[in-house]
Amino acid sequence: MSExxxxxxxxxxxxxxxxxxxxxxxxxxxxxxxxGPKARxxxxxxxxxxxxxxxxxxxxxxxxxxxxxxxxxxxxxxxxTAEVAAYCWKALGQSGFTRTDVVVxxxxxxxxxxxxxxAATWLRGVRWIxxxxxxxxxxxxxxxxxxxxxxxxxxxxxxxxxxxxxVLCDLAALDSLPVNDYVSGLAEVIKAxxxxxxxxxxxxxxDPEAARTPAGPHTAELIERSIRVKADVVSSDLKESxxxxxxxYGHTLGHAIExxxxxxxxxxxxxxxxxxxxxxxxxxxxxxxxxxxxxxRTVLEAVGLPLHYRYDQWPxxxxxxxxxxxxxxxxxxxxxxxxxxxxxxxxxxxPAVLLAAYGEVGQ
Ligand SMILES: NC(=O)c1ccc[n+]([C@@H]2O[C@H](COP(=O)([O-])OP(=O)(O)OC[C@H]3O[C@@H](n4cnc5c(N)ncnc54)[C@H](O)[C@@H]3O)[C@@H](O)[C@H]2O)c1
Ligand SMILES: O=C(O)C(=O)C[C@@H](O)[C@H](O)[C@H](O)COP(=O)(O)O
Ligand SMILES: [Zn+2]
Numbered sequence: 036m037s038e039x040x041x042x043x044x045x046x047x048x049x050x051x052x053x054x055x056x057x058x059x060x061x062x063x064x065x066x067x068x069x070x071g072p073k074a075r076x077x078x079x080x081x082x083x084x085x086x087x088x089x090x091x092x093x094x095x096x097x098x099x100x101x102x103x104x105x106x107x108x109x110x111x112x113x114x115x116t117a118e119v120a121a122y123c124w125k126a127l128g129q130s131g132f133t134r135t136d137v138v139v140x141x142x143x144x145x146x147x148x149x150x151x152x153x154a155a156t157w158l159r160g161v162r163w164i165x166x167x168x169x170x171x172x173x174x175x176x177x178x179x180x181x182x183x184x185x186x187x188x189x190x191x192x193x194x195x196x197x198x199x200x201x202v203l204c205d206l207a208a209l210d211s212l213p214v215n216d217y218v219s220g221l222a223e224v225i226k227a228x229x230x231x232x233x234x235x236x237x238x239x240x241x242d243p244e245a246a247r248t249p250a251g252p253h254t255a256e257l258i259e260r261s262i263r264v265k266a267d268v269v270s271s272d273l274k275e276s277x278x279x280x281x282x283x284y285g286h287t288l289g290h291a292i293e294x295x296x297x298x299x300x301x302x303x304x305x306x307x308x309x310x311x312x313x314x315x316x317x318x319x320x321x322x323x324x325x326x327x328x329x330x331x332r333t334v335l336e337a338v339g340l341p342l343h344y345r346y347d348q349w350p351x352x353x354x355x356x357x358x359x360x361x362x363x364x365x366x367x368x369x370x371x372x373x374x375x376x377x378x379x380x381x382x383x384x385x386p387a388v389l390l391a392a393y394g395e396v397g398q
Contacts, residue, residue: 069200
C-alpha cells in the first residue's frame with residue numbers, strides 16, 4: 036500500500052503562480068506532470084554525492100521522450116559560485132535549451148539554490164522544479180523562490196526571486212544523508228519552531244535523540260510543520276518587503292560566520308550559533324523572557340547543534356554583518372523575539388548590547 040502524500044500549497048498571491056510542496060515517498064512519478072507538455076529538454080542539476088540519482092533521473096526522463104541532460108555540480112557550498120553557474124549556463128547553451136524547457140534541481144539547499152538561480156537567469160527565466168534531498172532543503176531552501184550564489188564578500192549576495200513550479204520532498208532520500216547534514220537541517224526546523232510553531236519544539240524536546248534521525252517517530256510531522264511555516268510566510272510576502280524577514284532569524288550572525296569560514300561550515304550549524312546570539316540579543320534588549328532565551332540553548336544543544344564561535348572573530352563578524360540583506364545604509368537590523376513565536380525587527384542596537392550578546396556566544 037502506498038503511503039499518503041501531503042500537499043502543501045504555496046503562493047498564488049500578488050500575481051505569483053501557485054505551486055505545491057509534496058511530502059511523501061516515491062514521488063518521482065509526479066515529475067512529468069510538473070515538467071508540463073511544452074518542454075522538450077530537461078536539465079537535471081545534481082551534486083557529486085547524488086551522481087547515481089541524477090543519472091537515473093536523466094535516464095528515466097530520456098525514456099519518457101525528453102532530451103534529458105545531467106549537469107553534475109560540486110557538493111555543498113562549492114556549487115554556489117559564479118563559475119559553477121557559468122558551467123551550467125554553458126551546458127544549457129550547448130543543449131539548445133529554450134524558454135519552454137525545464138531545469139530540475141535534485142540535492143541539498145546548495146544545489147537547489149544554484150539550480151533555481153540558473154533557471155532564473157537562463158533566457159531571463161525558465162521553469163524549474165525542486166527535488167530536495169536534505170531536511171534543510173525540504174523545509175526551507177527549496178520552498179519560497181529565493182535562489183542564488185555566494186561571493187567572496189558574502190553569502191547569497193547574488194540571486195533572484197524565482198519560485199519553482201513544484202517541490203517534491205521524497206522522505207526516502209533522507210536515509211542516505213550523513214548525520215551531520217541531517218542535524219544541520221534541524222536548525223531551520225527549530226527556527227520555524229521559535230518564530231511560528233512551538234509544537235515543533237515540543238516534538239523535538241520529547242525525544243531529541245530520535246529527532247536526529249529520519250527513523251524518528253516525528254520526522255514527517257516536523258518536516259511538514261516547518262514547510263507550512265515557510266509556505267505561509269512566503270505566500271504573504273514573496274519578495275521580502277516585510278514579514279518574510281522573520282525567516283532570517285539567526286541568519287545575520289550565521290551568514291557572517293559562514294563567510295568567515297569561507298563557506299566550509301554547514302549553513303544550519305552557523306544558523307544555530309546565530310539563533311543563540313539572536314536569543315541573547317533579544318534578552319539583553321529587554322524583549323525576550325529568560326525562559327525562552329534559555330530554551331534556545333537547551334533544544335539546540337540537545338540535538339547536537341553548536342552554540343558557540345570564536346570570541347576573537349567579533350570585529351570581522353561585525354564587518355561581515357554590514358552587508359546583510361536586511362541592513363539599510365549603515366543601520367544593522369536583526370530579527371529577535373518579543374516572546375515565543377513573536378518575531379520582530381530590532382533596528383540599530385547599541386553596539387555595547389551587541390558585544391554583550393556576543394559575549395555569551397564567543398569562546
Ligand atoms: N533559498 C532559501 O530560501 C534557503 C533557505 C535555507 C538555506 N538555503 C541554503 O541551503 C544551503 C544548505 O543546504 P543543505 O543544508 O541542504 O546543504 P547542502 O546542499 O550543502 O548539502 C549537504 C551535503 O549533503 C549532500 N547530499 C544532499 N542530499 C544528500 C542525500 N540525500 N544523501 C547523501 N548526501 C546528500 C550534498 O551533496 C552536500 O555534500 C545553504 O547554501 C543555504 O544558504 C537556502
Ligand atoms: O526564505 C527566506 O527568506 C529565508 O531567509 C530563509 C533562510 O533560511 C535562508 O537561509 C535564506 O537563503 C537566507 O536568505 P538571505 O536573503 O538572507 O540570503
Ligand atoms: Zn537558512
